[in-house]
Amino acid sequence: MKFMEPKVSFSEETLKLSEKIISHYPEGRQKSALIPILHLAQAEFGGWLSVEAMDYVAGLLKLKPIEIYEVATFYTMYNLKPTGKCVIEVCRTGPCWLMGAEKIIEHLEKKLGIKAGETTTDGKFTLKVTECLAACGNSPVIQIGEKYYVNMDVEKADNLIQNLNEGMRV
Amino acid sequence: MSIKILFENIDVDGIDSFEVYRKLGGYNSVEKALKNMSPEDIVEEVKKSGLRGRGGAGFPTGMKWSFIDKAPGKSHYLIYNADESEPGTFKDRHLMQYNPHLLIEGLILSCYAIRSNTSYIYIRGELMYVMRILEKAIEEAYANGFLGKNILGTDFSLDIYCHPGAAAYICGEETGLIESLEGKRGNPRLKPPFPALNGLFGFPTIINNVETLATVPWIINNGGEQYAKIGIGKSTGTKLISACGHINKPGVYEIELGLSVEEFIYSDEYCGGIKNGKKLKAVVAGGSSVPILPAELILKTAKGEPRLLSYESLSEGGFETGTMLGSGGFIVMDEDTSIVKNLLTFTRFYRHESCGQCSPCREGTAWMEKILNRIVEGKGNEKDIDLLMDIANNIEGNTICPLGDAAAWPVQSAIKHFRDEFLIKPEIV
Ligand SMILES: Cc1cc2nc3c(=O)[nH]c(=O)nc-3n(C[C@H](O)[C@H](O)[C@H](O)COP(=O)(O)O)c2cc1C
Ligand code: SF4
Ligand code: FES
Numbered sequence: 173m174k175f176m177e178p179k180v181s182f183s184e185e186t187l188k189l190s191e192k193i194i195s196h197y198p199e200g201r202q203k204s205a206l207i208p209i210l211h212l213a214q215a216e217f218g219g220w221l222s223v224e225a226m227d228y229v230a231g232l233l234k235l236k237p238i239e240i241y242e243v244a245t246f247y248t249m250y251n252l253k254p255t256g257k258c259v260i261e262v263c264r265t266g267p268c269w270l271m272g273a274e275k276i277i278e279h280l281e282k283k284l285g286i287k288a289g290e291t292t293t294d295g296k297f298t299l300k301v302t303e304c305l306a307a308c309g310n311s312p313v314i315q316i317g318e319k320y321y322v323n324m325d326v327e328k329a330d331n332l333i334q335n336l337n338e339g340m341r342v
Numbered sequence: 343m344s345i346k347i348l349f350e351n352i353d354v355d356g357i358d359s360f361e362v363y364r365k366l367g368g369y370n371s372v373e374k375a376l377k378n379m380s381p382e383d384i385v386e387e388v389k390k391s392g393l394r395g396r397g398g399a400g401f402p403t404g405m406k407w408s409f410i411d412k413a414p415g416k417s418h419y420l421i422y423n424a425d426e427s428e429p430g431t432f433k434d435r436h437l438m439q440y441n442p443h444l445l446i447e448g449l450i451l452s453c454y455a456i457r458s459n460t461s462y463i464y465i466r467g468e469l470m471y472v473m474r475i476l477e478k479a480i481e482e483a484y485a486n487g488f489l490g491k492n493i494l495g496t497d498f499s500l501d502i503y504c505h506p507g508a509a510a511y512i513c514g515e516e517t518g519l520i521e522s523l524e525g526k527r528g529n530p531r532l533k534p535p536f537p538a539l540n541g542l543f544g545f546p547t548i549i550n551n552v553e554t555l556a557t558v559p560w561i562i563n564n565g566g567e568q569y570a571k572i573g574i575g576k577s578t579g580t581k582l583i584s585a586c587g588h589i590n591k592p593g594v595y596e597i598e599l600g601l602s603v604e605e606f607i608y609s610d611e612y613c614g615g616i617k618n619g620k621k622l623k624a625v626v627a628g629g630s631s632v633p634i635l636p637a638e639l640i641l642k643t644a645k646g647e648p649r650l651l652s653y654e655s656l657s658e659g660g661f662e663t664g665t666m667l668g669s670g671g672f673i674v675m676d677e678d679t680s681i682v683k684n685l686l687t688f689t690r691f692y693r694h695e696s697c698g699q700c701s702p703c704r705e706g707t708a709w710m711e712k713i714l715n716r717i718v719e720g721k722g723n724e725k726d727i728d729l730l731m732d733i734a735n736n737i738e739g740n741t742i743c744p745l746g747d748a749a750a751w752p753v754q755s756a757i758k759h760f761r762d763e764f765l766i767k768p769e770i771v
Contacts, residue, residue, distance in 0.1 A: 196462075196503040198417075201543055203525035207508050211467065239525075246527040246697075247508035249467045265429045266630055266687045267586045267673055303511070303691050304429035304630075305468055308586040308671070309593050318470045 179224040182232075186216050190232060202233050206243055209233065210250060219259070220251035248302070256291040256298035258336055261315045262329075264301045267308035272325060276312055277301060279326045283333060296340055297333070345572055347560045347580050348553065349596040352440050358475065360482035363443040369488055371562040372450050376496045379562075384455035388558060390566030392578035397423055397514075397551030398629065398669045400653050409538040410456050411546040418458040419547040421523065422449055422555065424465040425507060425514035429630035429691060430671025433582035434552035436594040438465075438472050441556075442479035446502065448555035450488060451562055453500050456548055460501050464519050467508040476504055511695035515743050516549040518697065529697045530743035553582055574600030577652035581667070587674035590614035603627075603649045604641050607674065620676040624760075627656055628668020630688045631748030633755030634681065635665050661755065680768030681760040685752055686714040692749035703746040706737040710753055720767030727764045731757050 182190065190209050197204040209229055210221065217225045226240040244250045251259075262268075262277050277288060280299055284292050291298040307313045310322035314329060321332060356362040363369075375384055389404030410418060422445070426434040438445060445463075453461050465473050480502050483489045491499045505523055507513045513522040517531035520542050541547025557579065561569045570578045577599035586592045589607065591614040597606065606612045607622065616622050625640040626632060643649055644663040649656065656667045675684065693707035713730050716722050734750040734757075741747070757764065 196505070198543065201524070204505075204523060206525035207467075207522065208506055211470075211506060211508065242527055243525065247467070247510050249508040264687065265691050266626075266684050267430055269687045270587050270673070270675060270679065270684065302509075303694060304427065306426045306432045306435045306466070308430055308432055308673070309584060311586060311592075315468060320471075 180217055180222075180228050182212070182216060182228075186212055194233070203235055203239070206233060206235070206240065207247070210240070210244060214250060219255050220253060254291075256296050257340060258296060258316060259298045259300060260333070261300045261302040261305075262288075263303065263305050263307075263311070263313045263315070265304040265308075267304065268311040268313055271311040273312040275326055276314075276324055276329045280329060280333065283330065296337065344596075344598045344601070345580060346596055347569075347572075348437060348441075348444065348556055348582060352437075358440065358442055358479065360443060360479070360486055363441075364486070367563075368443050369447055371559040372447060372488060373494060375451055375454060375562050376494050376498055381455050381457055384451060384558075384562065387561055387566040388455070391557075391561045391569035392566075392573075392576065393554065393557055393561065393569065394577075394653065395551055396553035396557075396581065396670070398428065398631075400667065403550065403554055406538070406550075407452075407456050407548060409536070410548055411539050412457055413546075417460070417543070417545040418456055419542045419545060420449070420453045420456060420458040420461040421516075421519065421542065421547060421549045422461060422463040422552060423514060423516070423519060423549050424463050424469075424552050425511075425519065426469070426552070427466055427511040427514050427695075428669045428671055429688065430586060430626060430673040431584055431629045431669040432586075433584045433594050433670060435469060435472055436584070437552060437556055437582070438469075439475055442476050443483070444556045444559065445476070445552060446479055446483050446489070448558045449502060450483075450493070450500060451558045452548075452550065452555050454498055458548070459499050461503075462523060462542075463502065463504045464513070464523055465504060465506055466513075467506045470506065473504050473506055480504070510697075511691075512697045512743070512745060515745065518743065519549065520547065527697070529699050530745075532742055572598055574650065574652050575654060577654060577667075581651065581670055583651065583670045583672050585613050585672040585674065588617045588620065588676035588679070589674045590617055597651055599650075599652045600655075601651045603651060606651060606672075607641075613674065616674070616676050618676075620678065622674065623677045623679055624675045624681060626665075626671070626673040626675075626752070627651075628666045629671035630673070630691065631751055632666040632668040633661055633664075633751050634685075634759065635663075635755070636759045639663055639759070640665075661751070662758075665755070680718075680766075681756050681763050682714065682766075683718055683768045685756045686711070686718055688752045689714055689749065692745065696745060696749070697743075700741040700746060702737045702740045703749065706733050706746070707749050709733050710749070717764055718768060722765060724765070727757060727761065 194205045230237040288301045312324045314321040393403045394400040512518040513528040518528040522528040537547040584594045622637040643658045693711045698704045734753040737746045738750040
């Protein structure tokens with residue numbers, strides 16, 4: 173049988189990092205590295221997990237592709253379709269809701285002209301609602317990438333999007 | 343000022359670096375334990391301390407450790423539960439972010455106590471920036487001989503690894519966590535077998551909360567008996583309470599167990615009273631899953647005694663008139679809050695987070711959300727309230743893991759204490 177070249181692959185550096193992660197688990201338990209390595213894959217392959225990306229990870233970890241799909245569909249952090257350049261996640265659970273999260277979500281939907289879960293037509297922003305981010309003492313909270321923006325209100329959220337938008341124009 | 347065990351040095355500049363932490367006596371307990379104490383001695387001290395798990399269930403930590411199967415030749419694992427996903431709870435993140443070495447110190451002692459040479463810190467995926475702080479601290483501990491092979495020249499070796507999740511509340515449940523750590527969906531396992539006998543990779547495994555193990559260094563330094571003198575009755579020691587909602591000073595507070603709820607809410611040392619001078623309406627005292635209580639019942643028990651922040655006092659009156667200490671996520675609501683709308687956000691959360699294995703949980707949470715949506719839109723009626731209660735009662739106790747109960751309790755308690763409100767259309771907040 174002829175071996176098929178994967179359509180995507182990790183950079184040298186990411187490959188090294190994955191090997192290090194795999195070494196954290198006992199021999200034969202490389203499946204444990206799946207969740208951390210899917211995070212690497214999502215970051216390296218444009219912010220989402222295509223079937224090709226998941227199949228590549230399957231090859232890397234010597235797992236069946238279905239084992240990757242099962243996991244990728246279970247955890248909320250994995251995007252299974254392309255997202256905007258900037259993914260805005262607004263927390264909507266009780267404590268954030270008490271402090272006005274709903275108004276922020278409504279405002280951002282209006283401002284961006286999309287509903288939560290959608291991406292703007294120019295591909296800049298994806299708006300998502302998310303559940304408690306363990307920062308309820310500074311609610312409402314918005315997460316963008318690894319960064320938390322805290323003590324938000326409509327005006328601050330508005331400015332935040334404005335700044336990000338301008339930053340992306342370059 | 344009350345006694346500080348976990349927060350003693352949290353405000354010191356540079357406490358997140360090994361150098362400053364060590365200068366202030368950090369890792370002394372490891373020296374003491376590895377040189378002068380056997381693993382059994384550690385378990386004994388923790389038993390004497392009366393320390394109970396801070397992850398939510400309050401199970402005595404020393405007792406849990408003594409269940410572990412220490413058969414020679416078998417791997418043992420200790421998993422540090424840093425999933426922190428219970429709405430209203432943000433204490434573990436605070437500790438990890440600001441005092442990471444305290445956790446590592448606690449972890450070394452605890453692994454020694456159960457004879458584990460490998461430990462995983464399972465941290466929720468959204469907290470990548472906190473994981474980097476922990477990883478840096480771990481690296482420093484290795485560099486200084488507190489982790490790795492033959493720690494301090496003894497025959498005890500330990501490796502610690504951080505393992506991120508990817509956003510799934512259910513992975514905070516210990517068997518869901520183990521599945522996730524094995525690279526699978528976070529579906530909880532049926533118990534027995536309990537993890538202490540058959541856990542990660544089929545080996546004996548202990549799972550503890552971040553705050554629980556961060557307490558162990560103090561216990562080893564000062565003795566279990568000393569710790570047991572702090573607190574009240576069987577609620578020994580201090581507890582981190584993360585307070586949020588309509589209060590003047592939201593944040594994480596270390597309180598001595600037994601502090602009165604009234605003092606906690608109104609004194610300037612803690613929450614500083616209700617925002618904008620409004621009246622207190624209700625509190626969810628232990629994270630989203632515990633029963634909500636109206637102001638009268640959170641400040642005083644049904645017997646008219648002051649309600650205290652302790653396992654026993656908060657559960658006084660059972661679920662009729664009491665609640666639980668849970669994870670210490672203290673959510674305060676003022677007089678203008680719609681209890682029903684808040685409940686809807688919780689129910690939506692549990693529907694979203696149900697792993698889907700048990701039909702009562704999977705279907706029940708979806709139905710409850712649907713009915714609550716109808717009610718919030720102003721289209722509900724008396725029958726809907728009864729139906730909600732009926733569904734919640736049918737979920738409770740009929741599921742593989744306690745997420746089902748956690749979804750049922752907020753609904754049952756909100757109806758019990760605030761039934762009249764279910765037929766009023768709430769304003770947008
Ligand atoms: C649905 C669910 C979610 C949980 N989430 C967490 C969590 O985020 N952090 C935690 O420490 N414990 C959580 N727990 C409790 C754990 O299952 C376990 O009891 C705890 O980590 C044990 O540690 P402790 O004895 O030190 O409290 C959760 C339990 C359930 C049922
Ligand atoms: S109770 Fe819910 S979350 Fe727990 S195992 Fe059953 S379906 Fe999954
Ligand atoms: S509810 Fe938004 S951070 Fe907790």
